[in-house]
Amino acid sequence: MKVFRERNQALMTDLYQLTMAAGYFKYKRETMGVFELFVRDLCPRRSYLVVAGIEQALDYLETLSFSKEEIHFLKNLPLFKNVDGEFFDFLENFKFSGDVWAAPEGSIIFSNEPILQVVAPITEAQIVETFLLSIINFETMIATKASRMFHAAKEKGVVDFGSRRAQGPEAAILAARASYVGGCVGTSNVYAGKEYNIPIYGTIAHSWVMSFESEIESFKKYNSIFPDNTVLLLDTYDTIEAAKKIKEFKGKIRGVRLDSGNIELESRKIRKILDSNGMKDVIIIASSDLNEYVIDKFSEKNTPIDMYGVGTELVTSPDAPSIGGVYKLVEIREKGKIRYTAKLSEGKSTIPGQKQIFRKIENNYFSEDILGLHSEGENFKKHTPILEKVMESGRIIKLERDLKKIRENSIKNLKMVKEKYKDINTCEEFPVKLSKNLKKLLERVKNEIHTGGH
Amino acid sequence: MKVFRERNQALMTDLYQLTMAAGYFKYKRETMGVFELFVRDLCPRRSYLVVAGIEQALDYLETLSFSKEEIHFLKNLPLFKNVDGEFFDFLENFKFSGDVWAAPEGSIIFSNEPILQVVAPITEAQIVETFLLSIINFETMIATKASRMFHAAKEKGVVDFGSRRAQGPEAAILAARASYVGGCVGTSNVYAGKEYNIPIYGTIAHSWVMSFESEIESFKKYNSIFPDNTVLLLDTYDTIEAAKKIKEFKGKIRGVRLDSGNIELESRKIRKILDSNGMKDVIIIASSDLNEYVIDKFSEKNTPIDMYGVGTELVTSPDAPSIGGVYKLVEIREKGKIRYTAKLSEGKSTIPGQKQIFRKIENNYFSEDILGLHSEGENFKKHTPILEKVMESGRIIKLERDLKKIRENSIKNLKMVKEKYKDINTCEEFPVKLSKNLKKLLERVKNEIHTGGH
Numbered sequence: 001m002k003v004f005r006e007r008n009q010a011l012m013t014d015l016y017q018l019t020m021a022a023g024y025f026k027y028k029r030e031t032m033g034v035f036e037l038f039v040r041d042l043c044p045r046r047s048y049l050v051v052a053g054i055e056q057a058l059d060y061l062e063t064l065s066f067s068k069e070e071i072h073f074l075k076n077l078p079l080f081k082n083v084d085g086e087f088f089d090f091l092e093n094f095k096f097s098g099d100v101w102a103a104p105e106g107s108i109i110f111s112n113e114p115i116l117q118v119v120a121p122i123t124e125a126q127i128v129e130t131f132l133l134s135i136i137n138f139e140t141m142i143a144t145k146a147s148r149m150f151h152a153a154k155e156k157g158v159v160d161f162g163s164r165r166a167q168g169p170e171a172a173i174l175a176a177r178a179s180y181v182g183g184c185v186g187t188s189n190v191y192a193g194k195e196y197n198i199p200i201y202g203t204i205a206h207s208w209v210m211s212f213e214s215e216i217e218s219f220k221k222y223n224s225i226f227p228d229n230t231v232l233l234l235d236t237y238d239t240i241e242a243a244k245k246i247k248e249f250k251g252k253i254r255g256v257r258l259d260s261g262n263i264e265l266e267s268r269k270i271r272k273i274l275d276s277n278g279m280k281d282v283i284i285i286a287s288s289d290l291n292e293y294v295i296d297k298f299s300e301k302n303t304p305i306d307m308y309g310v311g312t313e314l315v316t317s318p319d320a321p322s323i324g325g326v327y328k329l330v331e332i333r334e335k336g337k338i339r340y341t342a343k344l345s346e347g348k349s350t351i352p353g354q355k356q357i358f359r360k361i362e363n364n365y366f367s368e369d370i371l372g373l374h375s376e377g378e379n380f381k382k383h384t385p386i387l388e389k390v391m392e393s394g395r396i397i398k399l400e401r402d403l404k405k406i407r408e409n410s411i412k413n414l415k416m417v418k419e420k421y422k423d424i425n426t427c428e429e430f431p432v433k434l435s436k437n438l439k440k441l442l443e444r445v446k447n448e449i450h451t452g453g454h
Numbered sequence: 455m456k457v458f459r460e461r462n463q464a465l466m467t468d469l470y471q472l473t474m475a476a477g478y479f480k481y482k483r484e485t486m487g488v489f490e491l492f493v494r495d496l497c498p499r500r501s502y503l504v505v506a507g508i509e510q511a512l513d514y515l516e517t518l519s520f521s522k523e524e525i526h527f528l529k530n531l532p533l534f535k536n537v538d539g540e541f542f543d544f545l546e547n548f549k550f551s552g553d554v555w556a557a558p559e560g561s562i563i564f565s566n567e568p569i570l571q572v573v574a575p576i577t578e579a580q581i582v583e584t585f586l587l588s589i590i591n592f593e594t595m596i597a598t599k600a601s602r603m604f605h606a607a608k609e610k611g612v613v614d615f616g617s618r619r620a621q622g623p624e625a626a627i628l629a630a631r632a633s634y635v636g637g638c639v640g641t642s643n644v645y646a647g648k649e650y651n652i653p654i655y656g657t658i659a660h661s662w663v664m665s666f667e668s669e670i671e672s673f674k675k676y677n678s679i680f681p682d683n684t685v686l687l688l689d690t691y692d693t694i695e696a697a698k699k700i701k702e703f704k705g706k707i708r709g710v711r712l713d714s715g716n717i718e719l720e721s722r723k724i725r726k727i728l729d730s731n732g733m734k735d736v737i738i739i740a741s742s743d744l745n746e747y748v749i750d751k752f753s754e755k756n757t758p759i760d761m762y763g764v765g766t767e768l769v770t771s772p773d774a775p776s777i778g779g780v781y782k783l784v785e786i787r788e789k790g791k792i793r794y795t796a797k798l799s800e801g802k803s804t805i806p807g808q809k810q811i812f813r814k815i816e817n818n819y820f821s822e823d824i825l826g827l828h829s830e831g832e833n834f835k836k837h838t839p840i841l842e843k844v845m846e847s848g849r850i851i852k853l854e855r856d857l858k859k860i861r862e863n864s865i866k867n868l869k870m871v872k873e874k875y876k877d878i879n880t881c882e883e884f885p886v887k888l889s890k891n892l893k894k895l896l897e898r899v900k901n902e903i904h905t906g907g908h
Contacts, residue, residue, distance in 0.1 A: 011645040012623040015656030073648050079683050133618035164587035165776045167621035169466040174622050191465040194527050202469030207783040210795040229533050235799045261800040312776045321770040322619045329661035341664040345689045346715040
């Protein structure tokens with residue numbers, strides 16, 4: 001959305017990012033920090049993630065600035081009373097100046113693999129954490145959920161109908177975008193359709209049917225205006241009765257929609273009614289709390305459904321309502337030296353050093369990933385590096401904005417994931433190994449922390 | 455947010471709202487529709503809801519308009535090729551002209567009770583459905599989740615730390631707002647703090663600790679800038695070791711934070727360390743995937759935690775990741791007559807007629823709600839009507855914007871809910887009865903549908 005480049009969003013962050021920034025500005029002005037955004041263990045809820053949200057993240061970084069009003073607000077918080085005026089001058093001239101590496105949108109990544117890396121003066125890198133996490137966590141969660149539905153639906157189309165259950169209107173637009181990245185064929189969200197050139201879909205609602213005195217009249221009236229795009233909603237009163245009435249219907253119908261009841265059973269009855277009345281080309285669209293598990297069963301049973309409308313389950317992803325992405329400091333570069341950093345917190349430890357994902361591809365399938373240091377590309381010449389430099393000194397240098405291409409890329413990548421990792425009912429951990437050098441580094445850093453008086 | 459009054463948001467809707475609007479404009483231009491936004495059965499996941507999002511909903515309605523660019527986009531969709539130009543002229547001059555009734559923010563409502571009612575030309579009422587649902591569904595879900603945590607935490611404060619796990623930056627702000635409505639004492643989100651005058655909270659992150667060569671140095675440096683607001687994060691390397699180091703610490707500390715490990719056990723150890731070192735007034739803040747169930751256990755065991763920071767669980771509400779609010783047509787007013795409408799879909803039926811919630815309050819507790827027709831106030835003079843007229847002919851006539859007052863209202867209301875309905879581990883259905891007149895109407899409408907050739 002344009003809004004990601006235009007609005008004042010500097011305060012869309014956690015307070016501690018700004019207090020820490022004031023601290024870094026005072027004590028670590030020349031220090032560079034390397035932060036990595038990644039998700040720890042995907043299993044048991046997910047086996048892979050489809051990366052999304054990079055465009056919004058980079059647009060934010062490229063245009064981030066503090067308005068006078070925002071600075072005035074901060075300056076007047078009692079909390080900031082000991083902070084030097086120089087820090088607020090810095091904010092007034094703020095321009096993100098770092099480099100960013102990222103997995104392109106539509107990439108498939110696995111546990112512990114960086115989605116995005118920020119290499120910047122630590123003051124700047126800290127301020128942007130919250131925004132980057134919220135956008136990438138969310139879009140990646142949705143693209144992944146959509147990808148699972150896409151896979152379960154086989155050749156049938158899945159459409160995002162989730163706007164009304166997303167976390168507000170902006171989230172609805174981002175969900176539409178991310179679900180298209182993950183493989184949906186379109187969305188009901190008009191704004192997203194316009195902004196991102198996503199195919200827009202729609203049927204009719206129960207209110208349309210109820211607003212007329214008879215169901216058949218409501219069908220005919222709609223058809224008179226939208227003769228090429230009439231999808232009739234059948235379940236307002238009695239689904240099968242409504243389907244039978246369609247016989248009398250003279251207009252052209254594109255499809256019918258079922259939104260309640262036993263969809264498996266009713267879709268078969270309706271298919272028969274349609275077929276025996278010369279309406280073989282009228283498609284059946286199902287909605288009503290569908291998810292990948294339900295769609296998978298329909299696929300297995302060859303249920304005669306031609307298209308799925310998914311809403312709540314797509315935009316809230318209830319089986320994994322957060323992917324838990326984090327943004328962690330892995331390197332400090334100061335006074336000409338690199339210091340590698342790690343946290344050892346119980347169940348939340350991290351791996352030091354700026355990394356690259358080196359992917360082995362065999363027979364057109366992803367077979368293994370090596371998580372190595374960025375600098376050891378020479379050791380993995382036969383592997384494909386996944387992270388690309390997308391921003392240099394605060395300017396975007398590489399970014400695919402064409403969402404159709406991103407979607408094609410995501411579908412192409414998904415084909416290269418072996419079936420066992422795509423099984424929605426199990427969780428097989430894809431092999432992600434640490435390179436020898438990275439293992440050594442991790443041991444060394446742990447030792448340093450234990451002996452170094454941290 | 456101001457953005458809810460200023461941006462172009464007319465296309466933030468589902469496509470079918472606009473195609474149906476074109477249809478209503480052609481066939482039902484003079485028809486008024488009454489739509490109700492409500493949640494069907496709350497149990498087993500919730501027993502009550504805390505209403506939030508009304509301010510954003512009304513700001514949207516009062517300022518909604520279509521830009522030339524938006525109309526141009528619609529006009530050029532092949533789908534709209536048979537729609538008369540007159541409809542686009544109507545959009546160009548669009549101004550929401552309806553009346554709205556709503557439960558004030560911070561109200562407590564129960565299953566099937568309307569949160570909001572729109573009485574407007576049906577064309578207008580249909581267009582606004584998606585936006586109203588997304589904003590009210592979301593904020594009400596969060597306010598309710600926050601209310602459950604507020605209740606579980608007893609007298610201890612709960613703070614929203616969820617921005618990084620919300621559905622993007624705007625959702626983070628709305629979540630901060632709604633969680634304050636529900637009883638949180640504040641948020642980490644700076645934008646929300648500024649916009650809604652919510653107290654802002656912050657500690658430090660692991661990155662701050664790691665960026666210094668020693669943990670204690672990082673503590674001292676932070677304290678030098680924020681002497682009155684230092685909350686030290688203890689679990690970067692070894693929580694208990696870090697707590698012991700604080701002895702050497704000469705500065706004033708407000709608190710310490712635990713973000714991993716066995717918080718029950720470690721908080722007790724740390725309380726002892728602090729107390730035996732003359733730091734009785736240093737508070738302990740816990741975070742790390744807390745929710746009302748965990749907080750409730752801490753409360754029961756008198757775990758020495760003084761404040762809870764809640765993130766992921768607050769903003770994604772995983773045990774009820776959508777409250778499933780719907781927006782249904784209950785009355786049609788045309789040609790001087792009222793026609794009551796209902797859908798009979800399996801498991802998704804609705805109750806006709808514009809309703810009022812008549813609440814019985816006994817001994818300062820809510821004892822029973824009667825869902826009656828709006829017009830039968832005379833029958834329930836001893837009850838308190840919950841829905842208020844908040845918008846007339848498209849203008850806001852009643853709206854509390856002071857979030858502190860809304861929060862006080864929500865807490866006051868929660869006190870009037872009996873304990874059995876607030877038990878987070880069970881789901882007791884609050885008695886919501888239909889008035890005699892409403893029951894009769896429901897039967898009549900069902901009969902009409904069955905016999906009327908729908």
